[in-house]
Amino acid sequence: MEIKQLAKEHTINLALDTIAKDKQALVFVNTKRSAEKEAESISKKTNLSCEALAEKVRKVLPTPTKQCERLFRCVQKGTAFHHAGLHSKQKTLVEDGFRDGTIKIIACTPTLAAGLDLPAFRAIIRDLKRFDSFGMNFIPVLEYHQMAGRAGRPKYDTFGEAICIANSEDDAEHIMEEYINGDPENILSKLAVEPVLRTYVLSLIVTRIARTEEQLMDFFSKTFWAHQYEDHDEIEEIISRMVNLLEEIEQIKKGKTLEATRLGRRVAELYIDPLTAHSLRKRLHTDMSDTGMLYLLCDCVEMKPLFSIRQAEYDDIEAVATKEGIDDMFNEDYLPAVKTAAVLVDWMDEKNEAFILEHRNITPGELRNKIEKAKWLSYAAMEIAKISGQRELSKRVYKTKLRLEKGVKEELLDLIRFKGIGRVRARTLFNNGLKTATEVKRAKFDILNRLLGQAVARDLKKQVGENVVQSRLA
DNA sequence: GGACGGTGAAACTTCAGGTTGCCTC
DNA sequence: GAAGTTTCACCGTCC
Secondary structure, three states: OOOOOOOOOHHHHHHHHHHHOOOOEEEEOOOHHHHHHHHHHHHOOOOOOOHHHHHHHHOOOOOOOHHHHHHHHHHHOOEEEEOOOOOHHHHHHHHHHHHOOOOOEEEEOHHHOOOOOOOEOEEEEOOOEEEEOOEEEEOOHHHHHHHHOOEOOOOOOOOOEEEEOOOOHHHHHHHHHHHHOOOOOOOOOOOOOHHHHHHHHHHHHHOOOOOOHHHHHHHHHOOHHHHHHOOHHHHHHHHHHHHHHHHHOOOEEEOOOEEEOHHHHHHHHHOOOHHHHHHHHHHOOOOOOHHHHHHHHHOOHHHOOOOOOOHHHHHHHHHHHHHOOOOOOOOOOHHHHHHHHHHHHHHHOOOOHHHHHHHHOOOHHHHHHHHHHHHHHHHHHHHHHHHOOOHHHHHHHHHHHHHHHHOOOHHHOOOOOOOOOOHHHHHHHHHOOOOOHHHHHHOOHHHHHHHHOHHHHHHHHHHOOOOOOHHHHO
8 A cells, every 4th residue: 555655743644635535534542632742733635625624613611711612723724633631512513514524634632433334544653652650651452452442434435444553663573463463352340449438338228229239239239249259259349338338328227238328328319429428428517618519529530530630730739738727637638629629619609711721731621521510519418418407508509609600600590590691691691680580581671682692581581571562672 | 144945853741541320490 | 651832041133
């Protein structure tokens, strides 16, 4: 196979060759930064142009981030990057753009390796190594198969090409042996992780599938985990420890049979780690600051992986921790939890995505992901507070949850109840003197029209029970 | 003579992702 | 460990 050498980099040559063949390709790399760089480098060499889609990509947020601008420039030239940091609307735009052929090349992290059916003729796998806690290492063969499997989907092509790029002769040999001709690794049970095990032990008791420790043992002995683990005495000990723990944190009662408490039943329904529930129950108080409250949510396993701290912001994050009196020496993750909390508080204080990317180095996609998890956990915290008879606390957490969801300060909570009114419009109303739902109701249509535009103003009036007739709109 | 711009080497920094769950005061 | 980014010294050019 002859590939024209139009650039120094193999990936660029392969990408350009794919475009010349009137085909499409995915380029897999190992970091978000590389995905952006790769898409950008390729975009500089194509002679494609698609302004319409590029504009759509840029307009996803009211204030475009640097990431939005970069993606915009790529899409203009028929390429794109795709990773978990993208806003979900941009992900969809990129995927759809690739499906309809507007975008020819996507440089991506493993986000696109599974689940999506895209018309890629080639999967160009630039990186088979990735950084982990042990350093730079080869990724599992299974992951290589996921990526290679993106090429030549039956709906679009009769065959496809997966191309690995090696950085040395040694690597080339290794890739040939382990990946191309090698076998994938064995599947391992994920049940052995303690938070998962705790959750399942509790739910088996709640659903009365297991009413005694013997029945629990019997159940787990038939799982894939036990099959792999083999040491049944050890498993018995682990299960027994879990049961004792659940009793200690008042989620079950041990008698003749194992019975879930009301708290335990709710925890199982909420599908959170029993220890998370316990931590929230013991540590949340009504008189906490936003950051303090968010820190406790971020200190739960469900929030992991937490945002990492860049060298330059270390002092800043430590200062926040000191100010809030957070000093958890036993928890190696406490500073990342503080940072994650700080980012969420920024959002609740109406900082926009561009600001958060600039100052915290957190992209819109990563932000959204954490907001969703924090919402879920705050809902769980509300429910736990209610069951524990702490109604005031439940109300307090509810406010936090609403603010997280909408990204607003407390003063806007009354306004964001309206359909079609989010953080931006609510702020506009508030800053123009319309601070409550009642004031909106009393406001003249012309004022709303000026602030929000005709369609939104009309809809808003309708929501407060006033139909604005067409003649007034003329 | 000084401002400016381009270049390349060295120093420095950072590192993938996605599933669940609930619908509220 | 390696890619990507930033910093900085160095050089040439222009006014």
